[in-house]
Amino acid sequence: MLTEQDIVARIHHLTVTRLRVWVTQGYIKPATEAGQRFSEADLARAALICNLEDELGFAEDDVPVLLNLIDQIHGLRSELRGMVEAVDDLPPDVRTTVRLRIERGRQG
Amino acid sequence: MAEDLYSVLGVAKTANADGITKAYRRLAKKLHPDLNPGDAEAEEKFKQVSHAYSILNDEDKRAQYDRGEIDASGQERPQQQQQQYYRQYAGGPEGARYHSAAGYEDISDLFGDMFAREAAAGGRGGGRRYAMRGQDAQYRLDISFLDAVNGTKQRITLPDGGTLDVAIPPGVSEGQVLRLKGKGMPGMGEGPPGDALVEISVKSHPVFKREGNDITVELPITFDEAVLGGKIEVPTIVGRVSVTVPPGSNTGQTLRLKGRGVKSKGRAGDQMVRLNVMLPETIDDDLKSFAKKWREDHGYDPRRTLKEQA
Numbered sequence: 001m002l003t004e005q006d007i008v009a010r011i012h013h014l015t016v017t018r019l020r021v022w023v024t025q026g027y028i029k030p031a032t033e034a035g036q037r038f039s040e041a042d043l044a045r046a047a048l049i050c051n052l053e054d055e056l057g058f059a060e061d062d063v064p065v066l067l068n069l070i071d072q073i074h075g076l077r078s079e080l081r082g083m084v085e086a087v088d089d090l091p092p093d094v095r096t097t098v099r100l101r102i103e104r105g106r107q108g
Numbered sequence: 109m110a111e112d113l114y115s116v117l118g119v120a121k122t123a124n125a126d127g128i129t130k131a132y133r134r135l136a137k138k139l140h141p142d143l144n145p146g147d148a149e150a151e152e153k154f155k156q157v158s159h160a161y162s163i164l165n166d167e168d169k170r171a172q173y174d175r176g177e178i179d180a181s182g183q184e185r186p187q188q189q190q191q192q193y194y195r196q197y198a199g200g201p202e203g204a205r206y207h208s209a210a211g212y213e214d215i216s217d218l219f220g221d222m223f224a225r226e227a228a229a230g231g232r233g234g235g236r237r238y239a240m241r242g243q244d245a246q247y248r249l250d251i252s253f254l255d256a257v258n259g260t261k262q263r264i265t266l267p268d269g270g271t272l273d274v275a276i277p278p279g280v281s282e283g284q285v286l287r288l289k290g291k292g293m294p295g296m297g298e299g300p301p302g303d304a305l306v307e308i309s310v311k312s313h314p315v316f317k318r319e320g321n322d323i324t325v326e327l328p329i330t331f332d333e334a335v336l337g338g339k340i341e342v343p344t345i346v347g348r349v350s351v352t353v354p355p356g357s358n359t360g361q362t363l364r365l366k367g368r369g370v371k372s373k374g375r376a377g378d379q380m381v382r383l384n385v386m387l388p389e390t391i392d393d394d395l396k397s398f399a400k401k402w403r404e405d406h407g408y409d410p411r412r413t414l415k416e417q418a
């Protein structure tokens with residue numbers, strides 16, 4: 001697990017102040033037992049927010065909107081993956097039925 | 109050798125630093141891997157764009173590149189490429205904490221896409237056996253009006269020389285697509301073949317017109333048939349039938365022949381016979397003198413309601 005200092009040290013342009021704002025805003029949710037502890041995912045997420053603001057030039061107000069959409073996409077993808085895996089465990093003829101049904105749905 | 113760095117960003121060689129940053133941001137917002145999870149093409153483009161920007165955004169490197177001292181592939185890998193994208197974690201247990209719990213009702217599109225991608229990746233993944241359904245084949249078939257209303261069997265000759273027998277159900281309509289299960293392209297692995305989709309085109313008929321399951325025919329009758337009535341032969345979609353025209357029939361009146369329309373899915377439409385009173389082509393002296401005499405004694409005003417209303 002990483003500390004606040006580790007995160008700031010590893011991301012160019014990131015300050016402790018900025019990181020704390022993001023934690024307060026709930027953009028990043030470190031584990032809190034025995035002080036704040038950050039994971040690699042939290043680190044990558046902080047890098048993403050930095051990237052959105054500094055490199056891509058998104059306004060600070062845009063960031064929560066983007067994070068919300070990104071989180072929705074990953075939530076959705078995770079549910080879909082679960083469904084795909086569930087379908088994969090079915091017998092071949094049932095898989096085919098499911099696939100045909102999906103294709104029919106896509107053709108409207 | 110990579111493409112020209114200026115054209116990667118879509119800017120002129122004379123663009124200033126501000127213009128280059130703007131162009132980069134516009135492209136990067138569209139292509140950023142965390143904004144396009146699962147899109148390998150966008151990721152590849154994003155790498156090119158980031159790389160071009162890393163050189164053109166640096167005054168020294170840009171000057172070197174302009175002088176031809178470094179080529180478009182650059183001397184050093186740009187730092188961007190070492191970056192760990194958030195999406196690499198987002199799908200894992202750590203990222204799951206951030207997943208939004210929004211409810212998704214209409215996911216079949218996405219699910220279908222993902223399914224296709226999983227299937228496409230199957231060859232490399234190993235272990236999984238994939239069966240892909242064959243593609244649907246599309247055909248077009250021109251049929252006559254009567255074949256469309258009565259149903260028929262037709263044989264299509266395929267481009268590869270094979271044939272396809274198509275049973276056309278009664279009442280098929282213009283533009284309707286018949287699906288022949290399993291008559292399309294063969295499937296992959298255990299996958300079933302696709303379907304043949306036959307789009308029907310119906311030629312029009314000089315006499316019969318169709319509205320839903322009803323057939324309309326215009327029937328010319330003589331002046332004396334209109335006055336006296338009588339039995340008259342009328343064409344229907346299955347042959348001629350005899351129809352009783354009542355005395356005093358007029359142009360515009362319709363006779364309904366129950367059940368003589370299109371028999372589709374157990375329900376039969378009707379045939380509507382629209383009467384059209386026709387005077388003889390030449391009016392002879394007999395008819396003239398009769399009309400004159402008749403007018404003197406039996407004047408009538410068919411335009412009374414017309415005058416009242418307008």
